[in-house]
Amino acid sequence: MPYLSRLPFQALALALLIGGAPLLQAAEPKPAASAVSSTARDKAPLPLDELRTFAEVLDRVKAAYVEPLDDKTLLENAIKGMLGNLDPHSAYLEPEDFQALQESTSGEFGGLGIEVGMEDGFVKVISPIDDTPASKAGIQPGDLIIKLDGQPTKGMTMMDAVDKMRGKPGAKILLTIVREGGKPFDLELTRAVIKVKSVRSQLLEPDYGYLRITQFQVNTGEEVGKALARLRKDNDGKKLRGLVLDLRNNPGGVLQSAVEVADHFLKKGLIVYTKGRIANSELRFSATPADASENVPLVVLINGGSASASEIVAGALQDHKRGVLMGTDSFGKGSVQTVLPLSNERALKLTTALYYTPNGRSIQAQGIVPDIEVARAKITREQDGEAYKEADLVGHLGNGNGGEDRPSSKKARSEPRPQDDDYQLAQALNLLKGLNITRNN
Structure with missing residues (x-):
C-alpha cells in the first residue's frame, strides 16, 4: 500500500496537546502550493480592495497601537488569524509546534498526554492517552478545561493553550475543569515524557x-x-x-x-x-x-x-x-489535515x-x-451467601453419569483480568462467547 508522501517523516500524527483528534497526511509544499495557486489564478483575480484594506489596517495598527509592534509579529498574527478562523483543526505551526508534530510520530514526547480541541472558546478534552499524567489523574473525554494555572482559557487560541500546557518533565500545572455541566474543580498534574505504545x-x-x-x-x-x-x-x-x-x-x-x-x-x-x-x-x-x-x-x-x-x-x-x-x-x-512545510521551518496544518x-x-x-x-458502567460484585448445594449434603447421591461432585467450596482467587473491572469489555467478551455458542464452534 502506498504511503501518502515521500517526506522523511512520511505521515504525521498529531498527538499530545496539538489539534483535536487529528487525521493527517503529509504533503510536499511545492506541488500542493502550485496546485492551490494555479486554481486560485484560474478562478479569480487578486482581491485588490481587500489587500488595500489589509495594508491600511496593518499601517494603522503599527502606528496607533499602545505598544510598538514590528512587522514580523503583526504578519504572523495575521496568518494565525487566517488559519484559526477556517476550522478547529487548521493551524499555523511555528518551529516549536512543527517540531513537536514531527516528534509525535515516534510515540515519545513531553507534556500531559491529552488530546484537545476547542468548544465555545474553551479547551475541550477529546481523549486522554493511556498511562499518562492525564489518564492517571482521571481526565475524561468531554471535560472542558476552563483555566490553566488560574488563567482563563476563554479567548486563548488552541495553540496558545497548547504552549501553556507544555513544559519540562516534572513541572506541575493546575487545570480547572468542568465536567458535564457540573461545578468546576481543580486537578494538579505533573508533566512527564510521554511514551505512547500504540x-x-x-x-x-x-x-x-x-x-x-x-x-x-x-x-x-x-x-x-x-x-x-x-x-x-x-x-x-x-x-x-x-x-x-x-x-x-x-x-x-x-x-x-x-x-x-x-x-x-x-x-x-x-x-x-x-x-x-x-x-x-x-x-x-x-x-x-x-x-x-x-x-x-x-x-x-x-x-x-x-x-x-x-x-x-x-x-x-x-x-x-x-x-x-x-x-x-x-x-x-x-x-483530513495535510501538513504543508514552509521554507522557514514553519508549516501549515490545513484541512x-x-x-x-x-x-x-x-x-x-x-x-x-x-x-x-453499551454505556460505561461501574462493576460491583455481590458477595455470595452461605448457600449450600446438593453436593454439600451428607449422604447425597453420586452423579449418575460418573461425574465429580461440585460442592459450594470457595474458589481460589484468580489473577485480575481487564474484563473484571471494565463493563463494556466484559459485554464484548460475552457477545463473542454467545456468537460461538450459536455457531456451534
Whole structure:
C-alpha cells in the first residue's frame, strides 16, 4: 500500500496537546502550493480592495497601537488569524509546534498526554492517552478545561493553550475543569515524557484475545500484524475464537496506518476514500487479499473519544459487516489535515479533504453509531451467601453419569483480568462467547 508522501517523516500524527483528534497526511509544499495557486489564478483575480484594506489596517495598527509592534509579529498574527478562523483543526505551526508534530510520530514526547480541541472558546478534552499524567489523574473525554494555572482559557487560541500546557518533565500545572455541566474543580498534574505504545494485546482467557490501539502512529499497522500473530502463539498456536478490538479514547493519527489496520481484518473491498478540492486530496484505499486476523469473530469497542483514524477503521469494519461495533457514539471528525512545510521551518496544518466510509458515509460532525449501545458502567460484585448445594449434603447421591461432585467450596482467587473491572469489555467478551455458542464452534 502506498504511503501518502515521500517526506522523511512520511505521515504525521498529531498527538499530545496539538489539534483535536487529528487525521493527517503529509504533503510536499511545492506541488500542493502550485496546485492551490494555479486554481486560485484560474478562478479569480487578486482581491485588490481587500489587500488595500489589509495594508491600511496593518499601517494603522503599527502606528496607533499602545505598544510598538514590528512587522514580523503583526504578519504572523495575521496568518494565525487566517488559519484559526477556517476550522478547529487548521493551524499555523511555528518551529516549536512543527517540531513537536514531527516528534509525535515516534510515540515519545513531553507534556500531559491529552488530546484537545476547542468548544465555545474553551479547551475541550477529546481523549486522554493511556498511562499518562492525564489518564492517571482521571481526565475524561468531554471535560472542558476552563483555566490553566488560574488563567482563563476563554479567548486563548488552541495553540496558545497548547504552549501553556507544555513544559519540562516534572513541572506541575493546575487545570480547572468542568465536567458535564457540573461545578468546576481543580486537578494538579505533573508533566512527564510521554511514551505512547500504540498497540497492546493479551488473552482475556483461552481462545479470546484483546487488542487495544491507543493512537495511530506510522508503524501501528505493522504492530497490529505482530500482535495478531502473538495472540495466536499465546493461544497454544490455535486460531482464536473471538477478538475484541478496543478503539475507545483513540484520538486518531496517521491515515495510512488506519488503512493498514483495517486491511488486517478485510480481504477485499474499499476501506476509505477522501474528497477535496485539489487533485492530490482525491484518494481511495482498498483491502488486499491477505487476512492476518484469520476472519476471527470480532467486536469493536468505540466511544466519544474515538476519533478520526479510529472512526475510519470502525466505519470500514461496520460497512463490510466484518465485526460488531459496541459502545457509544464516536467523536465525529471526518476531515483530513495535510501538513504543508514552509521554507522557514514553519508549516501549515490545513484541512484539505473529507473522508468517507466504504458505503459513502461522511462521519463529519455525526460520528459512528455502534451496532449495540453499551454505556460505561461501574462493576460491583455481590458477595455470595452461605448457600449450600446438593453436593454439600451428607449422604447425597453420586452423579449418575460418573461425574465429580461440585460442592459450594470457595474458589481460589484468580489473577485480575481487564474484563473484571471494565463493563463494556466484559459485554464484548460475552457477545463473542454467545456468537460461538450459536455457531456451534
